[in-house]
Amino acid sequence: xxxxxxxxxxxxxxxxxxxxxxxxxxxxxxxxxxxxxxxxxxxxxxxxxxxxxxxxxxxxxxxxxxxxxxxxxxxxxxxxxxxxxxxxxxxxxxxxxxxxxxxxxxxxxxxxxxxxxxxxxxxxxxxxxxxxxxxxxxxxxxxxxxxxxxxxxxxxxxxxxxxxxxxxxxxxxxxxxxxxxxxxxxxxxxxxxxxxxxxxxxxxxxxxxxxxxxxxxxxxxxxxxxxxxxxxxxxxxxxxxxxxxxxxxxxxxxxxxxxxxxxxxxxxxxxxxxxxxxxxxxxxxxxxxxxxxxxxxxxxxxxxxxxxxxxxxxxxxxxxxxxxxxxxxxxxxxxxxxxxxxxxxxxxxxxxxxxxxxxxxxxxxxxxxxxxxxxxxxxxxxxxxxxxxxxxxxxxxxxxxxxxxxxxxxxxxxxxxxxxxxxxxxxxxxxxxxxxx
Amino acid sequence: xxxxxxxxxxxxxxxxxxxxxxxxxxxxxxxxxxxxxxxxxxxxxxxxxxxxxxxxxxxxxxxxxxxxxxxxxxxxxxxxxxxxxxxxxxxxxxxxxxxxxxxxxxxxxxxxxxxxxxxxxxxxxxxxxxxxxxxxxxxxxxxxxxxxxxxxxxxxxxxxxxxxxxxxxxxxxxxxxxxxxxxxxxxxxxxxxxxxxxxxxxxxxxxxxxxxxxxxxxxxxxxxxxxxxxxxxxxxxxxxxxxxxxxxxxxxxxxxxxxxxxxxxxxxxxxxxxxxxxxxxxxxxxxxxxxxxxxxxxxxxxxxxxxxxxxxxxxxxxxxxxxxxxxxxxxxxxxxxxxxxxxxxxxxxxxxxxxxxxxxxxxxxxxxxxxxxxxxxxxxxxxxxxxxxxxxxxxxxxxxxxxxxxxxxxxxxxxxxxxxxxxxxxxxxxxxxxxx
Numbered sequence: 001x002x003x004x005x006x007x008x009x010x011x012x013x014x015x016x017x018x019x020x021x022x023x024x025x026x027x028x029x030x031x032x033x034x035x036x037x038x039x040x041x042x043x044x045x046x047x048x049x050x051x052x053x054x055x056x057x058x059x060x061x062x063x064x065x066x067x068x069x070x071x072x073x074x075x076x077x078x079x080x081x082x083x084x085x086x087x088x089x090x091x092x093x094x095x096x097x098x099x100x101x102x103x104x105x106x107x108x109x110x111x112x113x114x115x116x117x118x119x120x121x122x123x124x125x126x127x128x129x130x131x132x133x134x135x136x137x138x139x140x141x142x143x144x145x146x147x148x149x150x151x152x153x154x155x156x157x158x159x160x161x162x163x164x165x166x167x168x169x170x171x172x173x174x175x176x177x178x179x180x181x182x183x184x185x186x187x188x189x190x191x192x193x194x195x196x197x198x199x200x201x202x203x204x205x206x207x208x209x210x211x212x213x214x215x216x217x218x219x220x221x222x223x224x225x226x227x228x229x230x231x232x233x234x235x236x237x238x239x240x241x242x243x244x245x246x247x248x249x250x251x252x253x254x255x256x257x258x259x260x261x262x263x264x265x266x267x268x269x270x271x272x273x274x275x276x277x278x279x280x281x282x283x284x285x286x287x288x289x290x291x292x293x294x295x296x297x298x299x300x301x302x303x304x305x306x307x308x309x310x311x312x313x314x315x316x317x318x319x320x321x322x323x324x325x326x327x328x329x330x331x332x333x334x335x336x337x338x339x340x341x342x343x344x345x346x347x348x349x350x351x352x353x354x355x356x357x358x359x360x361x362x363x364x365x366x367x368x369x370x371x372x373x374x375x376x377x378x379x380x381x382x383x384x385x386x387x388x389x390x391x392x393x394x395x396x397x398x399x400x401x402x403x404x405x406x407x408x409x410x411x412x413x414x415x416x417x418x419x420x421x422x423x424x425x426x427x428x429x430x431x432x433x434x435x436x437x
Numbered sequence: 438x439x440x441x442x443x444x445x446x447x448x449x450x451x452x453x454x455x456x457x458x459x460x461x462x463x464x465x466x467x468x469x470x471x472x473x474x475x476x477x478x479x480x481x482x483x484x485x486x487x488x489x490x491x492x493x494x495x496x497x498x499x500x501x502x503x504x505x506x507x508x509x510x511x512x513x514x515x516x517x518x519x520x521x522x523x524x525x526x527x528x529x530x531x532x533x534x535x536x537x538x539x540x541x542x543x544x545x546x547x548x549x550x551x552x553x554x555x556x557x558x559x560x561x562x563x564x565x566x567x568x569x570x571x572x573x574x575x576x577x578x579x580x581x582x583x584x585x586x587x588x589x590x591x592x593x594x595x596x597x598x599x600x601x602x603x604x605x606x607x608x609x610x611x612x613x614x615x616x617x618x619x620x621x622x623x624x625x626x627x628x629x630x631x632x633x634x635x636x637x638x639x640x641x642x643x644x645x646x647x648x649x650x651x652x653x654x655x656x657x658x659x660x661x662x663x664x665x666x667x668x669x670x671x672x673x674x675x676x677x678x679x680x681x682x683x684x685x686x687x688x689x690x691x692x693x694x695x696x697x698x699x700x701x702x703x704x705x706x707x708x709x710x711x712x713x714x715x716x717x718x719x720x721x722x723x724x725x726x727x728x729x730x731x732x733x734x735x736x737x738x739x740x741x742x743x744x745x746x747x748x749x750x751x752x753x754x755x756x757x758x759x760x761x762x763x764x765x766x767x768x769x770x771x772x773x774x775x776x777x778x779x780x781x782x783x784x785x786x787x788x789x790x791x792x793x794x795x796x797x798x799x800x801x802x803x804x805x806x807x808x809x810x811x812x813x814x815x816x817x818x819x820x821x822x823x824x825x826x827x828x829x830x831x832x833x834x835x836x837x838x839x840x841x842x843x844x845x846x847x848x849x850x851x852x853x854x855x856x857x858x859x860x861x862x863x864x865x866x867x868x869x870x871x872x873x
Contacts, residue, residue: 036514039760046518050758051511052487052504063477066545070484071504077484084482114517235475236569296476315483317472358569358609 002102003145008152016149038113056314057081113137116179123188136164146274175408197368202437203384209344214405218423226322231297249286249394254328262324312417327425330400339375401427444583457494466578471548487757493521526587532712537620575622588717644826652788658849661859667798677734692838697771698726718750769858778861783819840866
């Protein structure tokens with residue numbers, strides 16, 4: 001628990017020296033991050049460990065901000081960072097906080113990573129498939145604490161795993177909360193389907209109805225709803241506040257960002273600006289209720305609520321991002337969704353997605369899909385792509401499944417921040433996707 | 438303890454711990470960043486310090502890294518990886534550090550002024566154009582590398598980049614990004630970037646997309662470099678030679694006689710210019726393709742043993758957190774100092790002058806196909822006639838390389854996992870399509 005003993009009073013006094021205007025916001029961000037990884041083929045995986053600690057001090061004044069960051073934690077480093085973001089030399093200098101350091105974190109061996117790879121390969125073999133895999137398995141842990149001149153919120157901790165499997169035909173990846181038997185089965189199933197999809201026919205081209213399985217729905221919502229409703233995206237086209245009250249989707253769509261409701265290990269009570277996270281209704285019955293806002297956007301609006309700021313590292317200024325999206329379930333069983341859909345595609349997972357923030361066009365890539373014929377599952381297809389305009393697709397929502405499944409929505413790389421994002425979503429049936437290979 | 442002393446002490450400690458081989462890298466750096474986006478200007482000053490260790494022997498190896506100074510007493514990961522091999526120390530040819538290394542980082546006011554100034558200038562050059570996002574990074578670093586094989590060296594780096602994304606108001610489809618890199622912010626040419634961005638926005642705003650047209654193609658450096666970067670699998674690593682052989686013609690030629698390709702880690706004035714690579718092996722100029730003939734791929738000393746190729750110091754580290762791997766440094770088409778780009782444009786009877794790439798290239802060496810979405814102008818008798826908003830430049834990879842008819846003198850580099858450079862190129866045998 002590296003930051004439970006920080007001398008918060010001394011840090012607050014130092015920060016208060018440079019926040020000398022009524023609307024100034026100043027914060028100190030302390031971070032310890034570790035990554036244990038195992039890379040290679042089963043039986044000969046290289047163990048790697050990465051450990052870093054550091055701090056950043058940021059001042060936000062009006063529409064501008066200043067950040068100073070460093071790969072170390074000490075009173076001297078903190079004092080230097082404070083001096084660098086100060087707009088004027090403070091008249092009376094408060095002493096730097098002492099002691100100021102990060103406590104130790106326990107080392108993880110990484111052996112569980114290789115054991116997991118062995119378990120996945122055994123599960124693949126049990127499906128009567130076999131192919132060489134080059135693994136990149138990582139355990140990610142981060143402890144952070146953000147302190148302000150007035151607030152001293154609690155330390156945040158996150159812990160999760162990433163899994164990348166490189167094969168002769170693809171590079172496949174996912175985020176996992178645990179390396180248990182269920183995760184091994186899930187990874188094995190995805191890789192085996194991707195393996196078999198190599199020889200499958202290409203997916204149909206043109207407009208098509210698509211049932212997105214829960215994992216695919218999570219990625220779609222991240223691109224189409226979360227990114228579309230981040231205040232930095234909305235700001236590209238004008239005033240982010242103008243999005244409030246706009247109908248973006250069909251009636252039945254309720255989407256919430258709820259960092260405090262995320263699974264244990266990635267749950268957040270405080271964002272990376274030191275503000276409490278909120279259960280935020282992004283869409284309520286299809287209408288925009290509250291975009292994802294950070295402090296800078298909220299300071300220019302009386303209607304935007306901060307608390308959604310995230311940063312992938314102390315070296316980058318926080319940006320508004322989702323943490324844990326929840327799509328509220330509907331009433332239809334997955335079988336009913338497929339039966340009602342009739343003809344189309346069932347897309348169980350997506351390998352990547354992107355949103356053009358100005359045109360609203362979203363593009364999604366899938367590693368395999370199943371054809372739907374007469375409302376029933378038919379043959380496997382090879383990899384393909386789905387596209388469309390967000391407002392059209394969300395307006396074409398035909399059904400929402402009743403069973404939400406939690407999981408990783410993947411890595412989000414927007415704006416140079418590499419952030420793990422999470423979701424809980426049921427299946428979705430949407431018509432009017434453009435499909436192609 | 439200095440970085441070098443710390444690295445030496447850690448190598449000695451790792452050897453005492455039973456590691457037959459050990460290598461320690463220590464890096465310190467500073468970066469000034471100025472960013473302009475929808476949230477307003479952001480000024481960042483970063484101090485970075487990190488270390489990385491590779492150690493082990495014939496039985497196994499591990500990699501560890503961390504921030505701050507290298508710790509002597511930290512717990513090490515299990516040596517579970519493949520046997521470790523490290524290069525022997527080699528004499529490093531004389532190298533004079535570039536004066537650019539001594540230049541101070543841009544101060545906050547300069548960086549901010551540059552970003553805000555180019556945003557104003559873009560609006561002045563093209564009505565309705567506005568910057569969506571602009572980032573200036575100006576960084577300097579010093580690296581020390583010590584190994585149990587006798588390598589004990591230090592080198593400095595300096596790199597600045599300017600990336601600007603802009604759009605014409607009311608036309609979201611014109612959104613375009615331009616990036617330039619130099620050894621220090623003082624060497625960036627923001628006016629040239631603004632002119633290029635304004636040109637691209639203008640053609641994307643006013644242009645059309647032909648259904649399908651053939652003709653001569655003049656590729657601006659940005660387009661040629663993007664294609665070259667997408668073809669890195671043909672130039673890097675032992676497998677590259679197999680791919681290149683499959684794409685060569687029956688006369689064993691991969692490219693036209695106008696095409697020569699080199700990678701040069703010591704390129705004078707290059708953004709990544711360095712006397713040694715990420716393992717302390719001397720860098721040098723290596724010819725990969727000479728007048729159309731494929732000579733060899735870019736390989737490090739380990740990979741060279743798999744063929745009859747000459748090794749070169751080409752192991753790169755993206756940062757202290759990353760495991761070193763072979764990579765390009767300054768991969769480029771050799772320019773012809775006698776040929777002005779304007780002469781290539783004026784020589785075209787009918788064809789296109791392609792200014793910039795719009796999307797990511799699609800390259801399939803196995804199927805000998807490529808496609809790259811581009812924008813530019815239609816050319817008739819050497820004059821620009823009709824703006825091309827977007828179209829797919831496509832054809833065979835072999836046809837692309839053997840279709841190079843002339844190269845200009847304006848070699849320009851783009852960042853692409855290393856630096857990739859091309860001058861203006863004149864090509865035949867390709868076509869522009871509205872859709873694939």
